Amino acid sequence: MRASRLVSILLLLQTRGRMTAQELADTLEVSVRTVYRDMESLGASGVPLYGESGPDGGYRLLEGYRTRLTGLTADEARALFLTGLPAAAEDLGLGAVAAGAQLKLSAALPPEMRERAEQSRQRIYIDIPGWYQDSDETPQLTAVAQAVWTQQQVRIRYERWATPHEVLRTVDPYGVVLKAGRWYLVAGSARGIRTYRVSRITELEPLTETFERPAGFDLAEHWRDYLATFDARRHLGHAVLRLSPTALTDLGQFLEPTAARAAEESAEPPDTDGWTQVTLPVESAERALPALLSLGAEAQVMGPPELRETMRRTLAGMLARYEEDGPMVNSVSSPERPDEVPSGTT
Structure with a gap:
């Protein structure tokens, strides 16, 4: 821990210019006495630092002194913040560069810090796209x-x-x-x-x-x-819905968060059938249709008239399709949810 703290003090002084013993102690969550001992150790090891007294005093590094992280290149420095996001670095054409920066940074760390960094890499992985969604193709x-x-x-x-x-x-x-x-x-x-x-x-x-x-x-x-x-800017319209208790409870599964929150905030007292009228923002009747259809028979569009008419025409067309004579297709069981997919077989 002490070795990593000495590196932290050195980098803090290098990036901030001047810091008092109290500021260093607060940042590193140690006592001022510990900071004094660490400063003596850094000075004894040849680090050119000096202390100034008074209101504007504190510890400084000698002007022009910089420590180097084993020869990071300009591109590697740019890629440092992406070393935990390998897919993003690869997208930007910085995959190999980010790997090189990570290797050099790891080599510059004290052994105990290097081990902890490796533990984090082995235990935490960030996968950015949502379920059932592929990343965009971005050739440019x-x-x-x-x-x-x-x-x-x-x-x-x-x-x-x-x-x-x-x-x-x-x-x-x-x-x-x-x-x-x-x-x-x-x-x-x-x-x-x-x-x-x-x-x-x-x-x-x-x-x-x-x-x-x-x-x-x-x-x-x-x-x-x-x-x-x-x-x-995009929600220029609204929809008035009548929702069953089930739809009202599960609204967040079918609508985007902004619309679901607006529906909850606008909910009127339940009617005699237990259904609730809500108002939510929409972009247009055409854009709102897929989400409203996903609510099925648990929702009824009350307005505005053009949205209600769009819904009526769509449902009439769907019903006509199902009333036509045609081959029956065997039902297929729905796939397992992501949180239910087994990671392997035994």
Whole structure:
């Protein structure tokens, strides 16, 4: 533990510049007396540090002194934060680089810390995509990431839902985000900051022009703000449903979280049949239809009229199909749920 603590002190002083004994003690969760002893040990081992007294005092490393992690390259330093996400590193074309960075970082650790890092690698694995969902095919992701690193403008051909479905855009790539197994490009454009799903970029042409990132732009903060307003921007309509007690209890299994929460918050007192009327946000009648159909006979669409009519026409068409004479298909048992799939056979 002491050896790892000495490394932590060295890296803290290297990254923060100056720290008091009390600040070091609070960060490392040890006593100030322990910090004093550790500083004596670091000085005795040849680390060029000195202490200053007074209100602006504290411990510092000699100007220009830097410790190196066994020769990390620039690409390996970029890939360090992806060493716990091998699939993401591979997507970005940094799989081998991330492995090399992890190896060098491991070699720089004291033996006890190295052993703990290996235990974590053997015991924790992060699988990003959800069940029954494949990751997107993203042939342009490596080129997108390269443009992000070099701050190089690109011209992209992009397929979108709205018309025209195929558009050309010249953008400044600010960063990429991995969300639920799908990669997104956050980029500046003539229309402001926009988000593009990387799998829908069909062509990418690097341009000679470079760009400057906006002062103070933080990718993580931007993405959080984007998600906070995402539902408000796409949920332009609503649906009024009458739900059975069973549907009301299991709503979260059929609807996305935002819609399920809105339904629970808007629930009226049960009627004489025990059914409850709720209101939930939807994008459009067409987009809401699959989720509403999944509720089956445990739900009844009450409004608005266009959504109710869309549901009625769809159900009438389905009923007509089943009333037609045709071959009967043997029923197939449903597959086991993921949490019920055995890991092996005995």
